[in-house]
Amino acid sequence: MNQVTVGSYLAQRLEEVGIRDYFAIPGDFNLSLLDELLMNPRLKMINCCNELNAGYAADGYARENGVAALVLTFCVGGLSAVNAVAGAFAEDLPVIVVSGGPNVNSLMENRILHHTMARPEEGYKFVLAVYKEITAHAVVIREASTAAFRIDEAIRIALSAKKPVYIEIACNLAAALISKPNTLSLAPTRKSDPGSLKKALEHVAAFLNGSRQPVLVAGSRLRTGDATGAFEALAAKCAYGVACMPNAKSFFPETNSQFMGIYWGSASSPGCREVVESSDAYLFAGPVFSDYTTVGFSALIQPARLVEASPDRILVGGQVYHGIVLSEFLTGLASKLNPNPTSLDAYLRIKETAHVIPPAAPKELSLSTRQLFHHINESLDGTTTVVAETGDSWFNGMDLHLPDGCKFEIQMQYGSIGWSVGAFLGLAAANPQRRVIGLIGDGSFQMTAQEVSTILRYNYSGVIFLMNNGAYTIEVMIHDGPYNTLQNWNYAAMVETLKGQSSILSQTVRTEKELVAALKKSRTFKGLTFIEVILDRTDCNKALLGWGTAVADYNGGKRKNAAG
Structure with missing residues (x-):
């Protein structure tokens, strides 16, 4: 037929x-x-x-x-x-x-x-x-x-x-x-304009090789340009210190010895901002310089020091080169750069070494956000995908140290609260072999909670951590008011009503001891684990405090230094 x-x-x-x-x-x-x-x-x-x-x-x-x-x-x-x-x-x-x-x-x-x-x-x-x-x-x-x-x-x-x-x-x-359809003829793979690519490579290589302390910074559009592999290969060749913008977390291995942390203006990882902003040349690959990623445009990125490599163009020294494929540019650049570990050396000199604290018996005291994310970090492996909802989970998520293969997903450009519940479902469906961990605030969850029903219906596994502090925490930090207070739900009991014929491990935890017990159960449970974590309204990541103030100032018309 x-x-x-x-x-x-x-x-x-x-x-x-x-x-x-x-x-x-x-x-x-x-x-x-x-x-x-x-x-x-x-x-x-x-x-x-x-x-x-x-x-x-x-x-x-x-x-x-x-x-x-x-x-x-x-x-x-x-x-x-x-x-x-x-x-x-x-x-x-x-x-x-x-x-x-x-x-x-x-x-x-x-x-x-x-x-x-x-x-x-x-x-x-x-x-x-x-x-x-x-x-x-x-x-x-x-x-x-x-x-x-x-x-x-x-x-x-x-x-x-x-x-x-x-x-x-x-x-x-x-x-x-x-x-009847023939084989789908897709558009041919896009190629760079040879002349434009050659000029861009020569210009950027001369600029970076002539600098004293160059750094590399990964941006979210590395994925858009299918260029994460080319970026990693470039880093290996040039030996620069490497940072990731917050919406590119996990795009470069955090176990790599060149990794300096997250560059996010005043919310950066310790030592990372100082090295990036003091460098005389920085190559941002696939960046999106928005009010969120630059902390209200307060990041101190100087145009004269910037190479901005986007999926379709390269900007350096006020010159724009069009018609360039990002992966081809990064691959070509790797063969032209001289190794220069100066920025990495500078980072290692000022890096804050975490004090190793012997593990103590879990406490019966009220659970803190810091304790919660310590134990979440301990549960990550190379088959885990972390999905962090807009809000405090962004900032706590940045502090996670990801093992090789662990992925991290956020929706930073659009920032629609409630996104993570559906995204959890989509990530689980796309690759059931990976274990999805959802970091979701109570305000966001109230937007889209019913999709837990679909996760259960199709028997996808993973863990949802529901942070219950009774408020839209990110909005509280930007601009507080009575509109940021939530009607509290009994979340752990509510999701039980959604399971139908499926099974779910649903628990409420208030102490570190209860959290540890819940995580132990989740490791052997075949299905979705839902852990409602009771937290104090004011218990948020300290980076959110400064970020919220900066974004509020920008929203209110107070101008600061603009990135890019």
């Missing part, structure tokens, strides 16, 4: 680009499409509780798998997912959003349809208009004859741009027959 349905064509394309699972919310405009997708035995549908959480799950899946798919119904589904898709755009994650759309016949007859704003005269393209603002490409398919081309084009753009795309398929076309 030389024909397939539009839906099965889409399924094959999703499979070809490496998607094994897709996140879905059923609705009458996408039911026929879901029927077609379900006919592909190599694709698994993961039913989520709502579209926002499904979008967050797709975000997490794309981080681990490289690309994800999200299937929604028209308008009420599509618009409910907008926040998550915008976050994926901000974080450079290719999420293929597929929506069922109105029947073509209804459109031709100008019918007023449910799930819409009752404006048929506009052709029901308002959802498309919204998605054009938050994706790299948005398309409506209302003719079977164009379906194959439009599906392929959207998928190519998602993979090449590393951004979400939106594909809306009229509900009466999902089962329409079209020609």
Whole structure:
């Protein structure tokens, strides 16, 4: 048979680009499409509780798998997912959003349809208009004859741009027959402009080789440019001290002897800021200089000392070189740099050596955040992925010392609280062999708690640490008020109600002794462990205090030194 349905064509394309699972919310405009997708035995549908959480799950899946798919119904589904898709755009994650759309016949007859704003005269393209603002490409398919081309084009753009795309398929076309697909022809691998690359390499190599104390700093867009391996190879060749921006934590091995810590302005690891900002040359690879990553633009990065290597351009000394592939630039630079360990030597001289304290018996006193994260750190290994929610978990997470292979995920550019619950699901689905650990505050959890139900439904394992301090701690530190106080929940009891026929190990801990006992149980439990940790409202990471003040000052119009 030389024909397939539009839906099965889409399924094959999703499979070809490496998607094994897709996140879905059923609705009458996408039911026929879901029927077609379900006919592909190599694709698994993961039913989520709502579209926002499904979008967050797709975000997490794309981080681990490289690309994800999200299937929604028209308008009420599509618009409910907008926040998550915008976050994926901000974080450079290719999420293929597929929506069922109105029947073509209804459109031709100008019918007023449910799930819409009752404006048929506009052709029901308002959802498309919204998605054009938050994706790299948005398309409506209302003719079977164009379906194959439009599906392929959207998928190519998602993979090449590393951004979400939106594909809306009229509900009466999902089962329409079209020609069987050939092998998907992806866009050719992008290559650097040879002349531009040569000039950039010569300029940057001369600048760095002529400097006294150069450093390397990893940024989050190293992943966007598929350049983490090239960055690590460059570091090995040049012998510079290496730091990571907070949203690039784990992109460079923290066990590597060149690793100096996290560069985050005033919230940096001890000794790291001093070395980076005192250097006469710094190469930032894939950075995003935002108010969050620069602590309200207070980081002291001088443009005259900066090499900014982005996925598509290089900035050095006021000169911009376009048409450059980041991985090719970093690889080429490795062969041109002279080894110079001066910055690493400077760091080692001022590095604070942690005092080794003999382990003591766990105490019965109230549990502190510092004790909590000490024991979390002890539980990490090379198969762990840590997902840290926006808030105090960012700052405590930065203090974790990651073993080889351990991954760390945050949503720092978009910073949508509640993201981590769905992202936990997506990360677990993308690679069930890894153990996901979620660091989630109570305020964030209240946004998206019901997706724990989906984690249990599909038997994904891992540990969620729910930090219960009764407040939006990060907002308290930026600008406190009565709006930052939460209605307290009995979280450990609540998640028990979500398990259905699944099993969950759910506990509340108030002391270090109780925490240690809970962690011991979790190591042998096959499934999700949920640990509610009771903490004092004022017990937060000290770095958050200064960060919150700086961001509040910037929000209030108090200007400081701008990074970059």
